[in-house]
Amino acid sequence: MVKRAGPALVLGLGIGGFVDGIVAHQLLGWHHMLSGWYPDDMALNMRGDGLFHLLCLVLVLVGVGLLNRAAPLPSRVLWGGVLAGWGVFNLVEGLIDHQLLGVHHVRSGPDQLAYDLGFLALGLLLVVVGGLLAKAGRRG
Template sequence: MTTRLGTSSPTTKKTAALVLGLGVGGFIDGIVIHQLLGWHHMLSGWYPPDTPENLHRNMLGDGLFHLFCLVLVLGGVVLLNRAAPLPARGLWGGLVGGWGVFNVVEGIVDHLVLGIHHVRHGADQLAWDLGFLALGVVLALVGFGLTRSAYR
């Protein structure tokens, strides 16, 4: 279905904001946890960054992860451009909800199932991973609540 500017459905608008939120959530994770705090890298559960080779693998993994986040953000912008203007709550709800969905999916798949990294490696890593998941659930609920209220 082709959508013209100003004639998009609420679903198109919600999808656009959600995709944008997924990318922004990934960037927040990568910038804050990977780069600023240095708690983990994308592949640090498989390749501890204790040798130059493993550090290089992790930096490459982080770069590919950030590239994927950029594709999501650009995709969200393209979708938003096709949609009629969003109510502010709809945009913020999608951003926050998408960030929450990112945390939940990334936390379950990367942290718990595949073990490619943990939020913070060490004795309390399960607690950090579960806290990350809990934050994701809260963000998703808040975001979807904002979105729902925007379209009432």
């Protein structure tokens, strides 16, 4: 699945980052990109968020560019790849930024581990559902 759905995975990485940034950073205000390291420096956190969103935009554009260079994907393979890419984003960000580096947590406070584990569980679920959807699309 990875070779065929590679462009969709890249697109999903960018979309997953945008969803995280828009929902957790902006709408809910739970954290900013560097809030675990610099909790009181809002200007630095805003620049970090901006660079993060710029990276997400680059991933989306690269994913779209790769999709345009390849044969059209069946819808289930495309959306399965997007979901799996979003899940990979959650798993990588959740393990590296949240757990290993402590750059930020999904939501700091007494239940931060539960929020972080929920983020990882959502990532795993997205990878599994996306993989199953893409596999079903290849068979169809």
